[in-house]
Amino acid sequence: MYHDVITQKEAKKFRTVAFPRFKRSTSMDDQGLVYIDKYAVSEKGVITDAEEPFIAKMSRRVGQLTGLSTELPHAEPIMVLNYGLGGAIQHHLDYFAEVYHRYTAIDGNRMMTFLTYLxxxxxxxxxxxPEIDLITPAVQNAALLVQNLKKSGDYEPLSLHAGCPVLMGSKWTAVKWIREYGNEFKRPCSLSPDE
Ligand SMILES: O=C(O)CCC(=O)C(=O)O
Ligand SMILES: [Fe+2]
Structure with missing residues (x-):
């Protein structure tokens, strides 16, 4: 977990700019069909680097913190999420499993998730x-870096995670997914298959 990744002012700007873009979160099945997922109850909006200089700045910051390339197409545009009362996301893996290969053909899989609490x-x-008995509370302006793939490119099942229901107030996060391709030399494979 990284603390104070963004300023209070930036966090507010994220929330203000994302708000008019919000749509009920949807998921896509392995055929590319969009559906409302009752296991992911939130609103979400995407803001690209080209649209907003402060978003481009955030993407560069994620690049500096991770040492990875966060430019398109090596990473996805930043997605802002809002969970109202009871909003939550069931346990899931951020990488695309084999059946979703259509989403990894161009840029590779989602190797890292950089999630900032707004x-x-x-x-x-x-x-x-749940696999590593870790609870990360929502700490404003802090960010969570999740390694979804091992250095070998194999899936990292220990990255399984869930967003617990909001009990009071609401929750805002910003997610940046970093893809494999373009990052091969920035995160080289290791001698250990488990790393
Ligand atoms: O916003 C959160 O709490 C979790 C989001 C998440 O895990 C995802 O979108 O993959
Ligand atoms: Fe996730």
């Missing part, structure tokens, strides 16, 4: 990693 949640909203 506000303090009054109660609830923690992100939990």
């Amino acid at each position: 506000n303090e949640v009054e109660a609830g909203g923690a992100i939990v990693f």
Whole structure:
């Protein structure tokens, strides 16, 4: 977890700019069909680097912190999420499994997730990693870096995570997914298959 990745002012700007773009979060099946997922109850909006200089700045910052390329197409545009009362996301993996290969053909899989908390949640909203017994509470302006793939490119099942329901207040996060291609030399493979 990284603390104070963004300023209070930036966090507010994220929320203000994302708000008019919000749509009920949807998921896509392995055939590319969009559906409302009752296991992911939130609103979401995407803001590209080209649209907003402060978003481009954030993408560069994620690049500096991770040492990875965060430019398109080596990473996805930043997605802002808002969870209202009871909003949550069930446990899931951020990488695309084999059946979703159509989403990884061009840029590779989602090797890392960089998730920034844009506000303090009054109660609830923690992100939990059940495989490693880890609970990460929502700390405003802090960010979570999740390694979804091993250095070998194999899936990292320990990255399984969930967003707990919001019990009081609401929860805002910003997600930047970093893809494999373009980052091969920035995160080289290791001698250990488990790393
Ligand atoms: O916003 C959160 O709490 C989690 C989001 C998440 O895990 C995802 O969108 O993959
Ligand atoms: Fe996730």
